[in-house]
Amino acid sequence: MKTLKEIHLNQFQLNILLDEEEKEAYRYIVQEGTYCVHCKDVCIEGVEVRENILNDMNDILIKGVCKKCEGYVSRFIEYGEFGDFVERANSFRKAIGE
Ligand SMILES: [Zn+2]
16 A cells, blocks of 8 residues: 655645534644643643644644643644545645645
8 A cells, every 4th residue: 555645734725625524623623622741731722833734644733832831732633534534635635746
């Protein structure tokens, strides 16, 4: 099986890739669903997102900083388990020539 490339997504690409429900999940994770190892708690003030990466499993990896302590945090969103996201991700990969 061919290994998928990691793709750094810009905001526009992220927008086309996620449907409404997935955007909702994304917002929830950014605002209150990410654990900060520095605060030893969820990022209560949310995460300032620096990078969105579509990884080799067709999951989205969010990298950013905790808005409270400014420590680095990262979090996977496992959209790769949802069939229709995988289809969208694969046609997106094709569209950008990966
Ligand atoms: Zn923190």
